Amino acid sequence: MQLKRLSLAALAAAALTSLPAQAQTEIQWWHSMTGGLNDWVVDLANGFNASQKDYKVVPTYKGSYDESMTASIAAFRAGNAPHILQVYEVGTATMMAARGAVVPVGKVLADAGYKFEPKAYIPAVVGYYTAPSGQMLSFPFNSSTTVLNYNKDLFRKAGLDPNRPPSTWPELVGAAAKLKASGVACPFTTSWQSWTQLESFSTWHNTLFATQNNGFGGNGARLIFNSPLHVRHIENLANMAQQGLFHYRGRGNKGDAPFYSGECAMATASSSTYASIKKNAKFEFGIAPLPYYPEVPGAPQNTIIGGASLWVMAGKKPAEYKGVAAFFNYLTNAEIQAKSHQRTGYLPITLASFKLSEDSGFYKQNPGTDTAVNQMIRKTTDKSRGVRLGNFNQIRAIMDEELEQVWAGKKTAKQALDDAVKRGNEQLARFEAANK
Amino acid sequence: MAVEKRVRFRSWWLPWVLLAPQVAVIAVFFFWPAGQALLQSLQQQDAFGLSVEWVGLDNFRRLLADESYLDSFQTTALFSVLVAGLGLSLSLALAVFADRVLRGAGVYKTLLIWPYAVAPAVAGVLWLFMFAPSIGIVSYALRGLGYEWNHLLNSGQAMALIVFAAVWKQISYNFLFFLAGLQSIPKSLIEAAAIDGAGPWRRFWTVVFPLLSPTTFFLLVINVVYAFFDTFAIVDAATEGGPGKDTAILVYKVYYDGFKALDLGGSAAQSVVLMVIVVALTVVQFRYVEKKVNY
Numbered sequence: 001m002q003l004k005r006l007s008l009a010a011l012a013a014a015a016l017t018s019l020p021a022q023a024q025t026e027i028q029w030w031h032s033m034t035g036g037l038n039d040w041v042v043d044l045a046n047g048f049n050a051s052q053k054d055y056k057v058v059p060t061y062k063g064s065y066d067e068s069m070t071a072s073i074a075a076f077r078a079g080n081a082p083h084i085l086q087v088y089e090v091g092t093a094t095m096m097a098a099r100g101a102v103v104p105v106g107k108v109l110a111d112a113g114y115k116f117e118p119k120a121y122i123p124a125v126v127g128y129y130t131a132p133s134g135q136m137l138s139f140p141f142n143s144s145t146t147v148l149n150y151n152k153d154l155f156r157k158a159g160l161d162p163n164r165p166p167s168t169w170p171e172l173v174g175a176a177a178k179l180k181a182s183g184v185a186c187p188f189t190t191s192w193q194s195w196t197q198l199e200s201f202s203t204w205h206n207t208l209f210a211t212q213n214n215g216f217g218g219n220g221a222r223l224i225f226n227s228p229l230h231v232r233h234i235e236n237l238a239n240m241a242q243q244g245l246f247h248y249r250g251r252g253n254k255g256d257a258p259f260y261s262g263e264c265a266m267a268t269a270s271s272s273t274y275a276s277i278k279k280n281a282k283f284e285f286g287i288a289p290l291p292y293y294p295e296v297p298g299a300p301q302n303t304i305i306g307g308a309s310l311w312v313m314a315g316k317k318p319a320e321y322k323g324v325a326a327f328f329n330y331l332t333n334a335e336i337q338a339k340s341h342q343r344t345g346y347l348p349i350t351l352a353s354f355k356l357s358e359d360s361g362f363y364k365q366n367p368g369t370d371t372a373v374n375q376m377i378r379k380t381t382d383k384s385r386g387v388r389l390g391n392f393n394q395i396r397a398i399m400d401e402e403l404e405q406v407w408a409g410k411k412t413a414k415q416a417l418d419d420a421v422k423r424g425n426e427q428l429a430r431f432e433a434a435n436k
Numbered sequence: 437m438a439v440e441k442r443v444r445f446r447s448w449w450l451p452w453v454l455l456a457p458q459v460a461v462i463a464v465f466f467f468w469p470a471g472q473a474l475l476q477s478l479q480q481q482d483a484f485g486l487s488v489e490w491v492g493l494d495n496f497r498r499l500l501a502d503e504s505y506l507d508s509f510q511t512t513a514l515f516s517v518l519v520a521g522l523g524l525s526l527s528l529a530l531a532v533f534a535d536r537v538l539r540g541a542g543v544y545k546t547l548l549i550w551p552y553a554v555a556p557a558v559a560g561v562l563w564l565f566m567f568a569p570s571i572g573i574v575s576y577a578l579r580g581l582g583y584e585w586n587h588l589l590n591s592g593q594a595m596a597l598i599v600f601a602a603v604w605k606q607i608s609y610n611f612l613f614f615l616a617g618l619q620s621i622p623k624s625l626i627e628a629a630a631i632d633g634a635g636p637w638r639r640f641w642t643v644v645f646p647l648l649s650p651t652t653f654f655l656l657v658i659n660v661v662y663a664f665f666d667t668f669a670i671v672d673a674a675t676e677g678g679p680g681k682d683t684a685i686l687v688y689k690v691y692y693d694g695f696k697a698l699d700l701g702g703s704a705a706q707s708v709v710l711m712v713i714v715v716a717l718t719v720v721q722f723r724y725v726e727k728k729v730n731y
Contacts, residue, residue, distance in 0.1 A: 066695075073483050098482065394697045404588070404678050408589040423504075430498075
């Protein structure tokens with residue numbers, strides 16, 4: 001299917017290029033979007049290519065996020081990296097540290113004469129990809145955040161109000177117990193356990209996940225997600241697991257499928273699951289903000305972003321950078337942004353596109369789609385801007401490993417989080433040593 | 437009577453020319469990458485290779501200080517013994533049966549050889565589907581029998597899952613060699629044993645198995661190497677090393693640290709350790725096990 005689509009796109013592109021006599025500058029864009037999202041990427045490139053004659057953006061699917069990143073690092077070492085590379089948020093610190101390998105997007109835009117207005121963007125989104133100096137390093141492309149999906153049909157069956165999803169963790173435990181009593185095998189599960197239960201959990205409670213403002217303040221950050229609040233939350237989930245209220249369904253996005261199939265009644269997941277739920281679910285569903293602990297001061301604050309941004313690789317010709325800048329400028333257009341947001345469920349990246357979606361009545365017609373936006377649009381604090389740490393891919397794997405020990409009953413929450421912090425800090429020290 | 441096996445060449449350069457293609461292949465596909473691994477194991481570099489620093493034996497020191505790395509030796513030992521042991525005995529049994537089949541032998545053999553064409557990652561995914569705790573057909577059947585299957589949190593089950601997948605994938609290869617070995621055993625020997633009154637069981641252990649020993653030995657070496665090196669894709673697809681690190685065998689960590697975590701120095705150091713282990717194991721096998729082999 002995908003191959004066919006790709007080859008069709010390639011044919012179409014070939015047909016287009018053979019027409020104009022004058023040579024176009026080609027811009028290579030490597031990405032990791034599959035299925036409907038791949039169509040979206042191809043449409044964006046085609047839209048840009050049709051809007052002008054000088055440049056041609058060529059999108060290429062290069063495998064999952066970590067695969068395409070490995071591929072472009074290998075390509076960079078061999079001297080033929082793409083112009084634009086889509087990198088997931090976990091890889092942000094690695095890309096930031098690779099000073100000789102990337103060109104800040106702010107510089108690319110300014111050099112080509114485009115004005116870059118940071119205030120036009122949603123703060124938590126643009127803040128994540130901005131250097132301490134205020135320079136925008138990469139172009140926010142597809143951003144999502146953490147939400148609570150729930151099955152309204154199962155809520156009704158359990159005698160719960162389908163329009164009042166649990167807003168706090170104690171409420172969620174109560175709802176899960178009722179769901180279980182009504183015969184639901186899996187009342188609650190989660191995807192991306194470290195992202196939803198520790199990272200976003202921290203900013204949502206305005207509590208630090210790591211020192212140095214979660215790594216935004218510069219080097220030398222150390223993990224501190226073994227605070228009493230974190231331990232309490234993981235303990236809470238461990239108790240839920242023991243009572244059969246929380247079912248662990250695996251790492252990464254493995255928790256999504258049992259929610260789509262109607263097996264699990266509630267799931268904390270990425271807001272980008274919206275399109276897939278809408279397509280797959282044979283039940284009425286709702287999207288609620290992440291639950292919180294009401295007695296924690298400052299909660300709820302804001303959740304943090306996931307997804308990916310576009311990085312510009314170094315060592316290309318000036319004309320090509322002009323093309324990259326023109327393409328990014330095209331992508332910031334409010335209407336294109338709003339269309340992308342409504343089509344994919346990713347966050348609107350500029351405030352104007354959010355406004356445009358609101359005015360067009362999109363959120364009224366598609367209830368729940370504004371949940372993610374509302375969680376993100378607030379003014380962020382130093383503690384809640386996001387988590388940006390080196391070797392974060394490995395740290396997430398460590399958190400997965402340690403949390404699994406808790407769900408299996410082999411370690412207490414405190415012990416597992418202490419161990420995760422200790423092992424994660426070794427990764428941070430190692431990253432600093434390699435990127436002096 | 438000692439037979440002179442060596443061939444003597446008159447010219448000094450001809451043997452080298454004849455050897456050259458083989459030497460070139462080994463140099464390009466073994467010595468060069470192995471040398472690179474040795475070199476990188478003494479360095480620490482960032483993902484893009486922008487800064488390279490000589491760190492001496494730091495990468496090795498860090499590995500030895502890492503408890504989870506030491507644990508993964510045990511995991512790997514268990515995994516390799518299970519994969520080689522189960523893989524060899526199952527395929528030997530299948531080959532013995534295939535050797536006796538008269539009708540439909542071709543179909544039977546083809547079906548057994550099939551899994552060899554399946555990529556390791558695909559094998560991992562296939563088994564994962566069957567055993568997926570909520571949707572897998574096997575785990576569903578097991579639940580019906582009152583046995584709860586959840587390899588996401590049960591380490592024993594997770595280990596069993598990757599062993600099944602790895603063995604299943606390798607059975608075809610072993611089967612082919614065992615079958616060829618069985619077919620090269622002269623029928624007259626077995627008939628003679630039968631006339632002497634030895635039953636099938638006895639004939640197998642006293643005549644067939646000793647004559648198969650060169651094949652068995654070769655397959656033992658190959659299977660150990662397979663379990664050590666070629667199985668990371670199965671682990672990656674089926675368990676990602678979990679729960680915790682309980683199925684993170686050594687080569688999976690090499691793959692993970694090198695290709696996912698982009699820590700080339702640490703990954704190279706682990707490859708060197710792995711290389712040393714396999715060389716040592718092979719030496720042991722050739723020195724001690726080979727003595728029991730009759731050619």
